[in-house]
Amino acid sequence: MVSKKTSLFAAFLFLGAFALVLQGKTPRPLASPALARHAAVQSAGQDGSRVQSQSLQDPAQQNAIQLVAQGRQAFRFDTFGDESFWGGTLMLHQAIEGAKLGGVGSGVSPKTALAVGLKVDVDALPDNLVAALNHGQVNLDDPATTLALLKRNAVVGLTGFFNSSGTLQSVGIQCALCHSTVDNSMPQLCAGAIQANPGTGCIGRRLEGWSNRDLNVGAIISLALDLSVLANLLSTNQAAVRSVLGTWGPGRFDAELVLDGKASNPQQITDGVVTATNVLGVTLIPAAFGLGGVNLHTWTGWGSVPHWNAFVANLAMHGKGGSGILDGTTSHNSPSRRPTALAICRTLIRTASSLLPSCRLFSSTSSQFLLPTAPPAASIPRRQTAVMRCSAAKPNGTTATSNHSGPMLAGICTPLRKSA
Numbered sequence: 001m002v003s004k005k006t007s008l009f010a011a012f013l014f015l016g017a018f019a020l021v022l023q024g025k026t027p028r029p030l031a032s033p034a035l036a037r038h039a040a041v042q043s044a045g046q047d048g049s050r051v052q053s054q055s056l057q058d059p060a061q062q063n064a065i066q067l068v069a070q071g072r073q074a075f076r077f078d079t080f081g082d083e084s085f086w087g088g089t090l091m092l093h094q095a096i097e098g099a100k101l102g103g104v105g106s107g108v109s110p111k112t113a114l115a116v117g118l119k120v121d122v123d124a125l126p127d128n129l130v131a132a133l134n135h136g137q138v139n140l141d142d143p144a145t146t147l148a149l150l151k152r153n154a155v156v157g158l159t160g161f162f163n164s165s166g167t168l169q170s171v172g173i174q175c176a177l178c179h180s181t182v183d184n185s186m187p188q189l190c191a192g193a194i195q196a197n198p199g200t201g202c203i204g205r206r207l208e209g210w211s212n213r214d215l216n217v218g219a220i221i222s223l224a225l226d227l228s229v230l231a232n233l234l235s236t237n238q239a240a241v242r243s244v245l246g247t248w249g250p251g252r253f254d255a256e257l258v259l260d261g262k263a264s265n266p267q268q269i270t271d272g273v274v275t276a277t278n279v280l281g282v283t284l285i286p287a288a289f290g291l292g293g294v295n296l297h298t299w300t301g302w303g304s305v306p307h308w309n310a311f312v313a314n315l316a317m318h319g320k321g322g323s324g325i326l327d328g329t330t331s332h333n334s335p336s337r338r339p340t341a342l343a344i345c346r347t348l349i350r351t352a353s354s355l356l357p358s359c360r361l362f363s364s365t366s367s368q369f370l371l372p373t374a375p376p377a378a379s380i381p382r383r384q385t386a387v388m389r390c391s392a393a394k395p396n397g398t399t400a401t402s403n404h405s406g407p408m409l410a411g412i413c414t415p416l417r418k419s420a
Helices: 002-022 033-046 048-056 059-077 092-097 110-115 127-134 143-151 217-222 228-233 238-245 305-316 341-350 358-369
Strands: 158-162 168-173 180-182 206-208 264-270 273-280 390-393 399-402
Touching: 059 206, 059 358, 092 143, 092 158, 092 168, 110 143, 143 158, 143 168, 217 238, 228 238, 305 358
Parallel strands: none
Antiparallel strands: 158 168, 180 206, 264 273, 390 399
């Protein structure tokens, strides 16, 4: 009796499906996700305009597309107001411009800019300028050429703000400065200034989310005329600050220097064992792709990827605001561990009237989560993909060494961090 009922039920389903087919309709798959995807593809092929119309009416899809576009724009071009620091305080723009063009000193030529790891987005240049570059008809020793590139927004991660007269008023930086580079489609344009990290170039097309392992952040900051703000914060002199910056080298940055005032770790202790002495606090700049599903972005354990992005926007880029970073990073640690953190907090509170728009940072982070992992290892730099020895912060402040590279913790690798 059971088998007879089952047979009748199966026959009923078959007849129903057949009737739908005769009417030009496709029966809906009952369970298989694979079948569902196949049916969607077939439906799109048979009536692409209808599917496109439906997607355009889907508010979730529209919001996602808009969020990615806004996030890419913020990641590439948003300074979050940090030009008030890099230009207004450090006066870096005057050093770039040079005395002949209204600034101070000899200026920064494209060759100098390339030598410290700055990159040029070839897609931001007109065809005639690209052709002139390829034929060696552009003076890469002239700071005026650098200003021309800045006016075209062609320097990756660096924006120039110009007066109506055409002189440089200020400069600001973006997330892309450290977390993007360019491909090596035009290797001849490194102009002998630098041997770029394998797989990347100096003037080329953007590689979004790739860490710029040629970028010498310390050398760039040292180009500034006045580092007294950093010297005063760290209770030292400008010569000492420049000396520390000179130890960083390409592709490295010490995000914690402004918090603890320590350039190195006298004793690196891992699980109660001294593993090294006088270890520099500077660490490799991490990639910003492939972070979907990553809970902790760094070995610090300070917080999630959005938390770290807020930290960078405010404390590394020196953007205006303070929302979202005044917890574990700066407040709960003792003054002995991070003696400058309190001063940083006070500065952020003073600028709270012009808070960093959280929607712009949110869109940038959301777009960043969608950046796919880089292509297969054979086509990208080894230093981008190597699993390196990393350290994870424990709640008690000690560090534990690991080679963990799974979805729960993405590490900025070696050296282990400064201890109390």
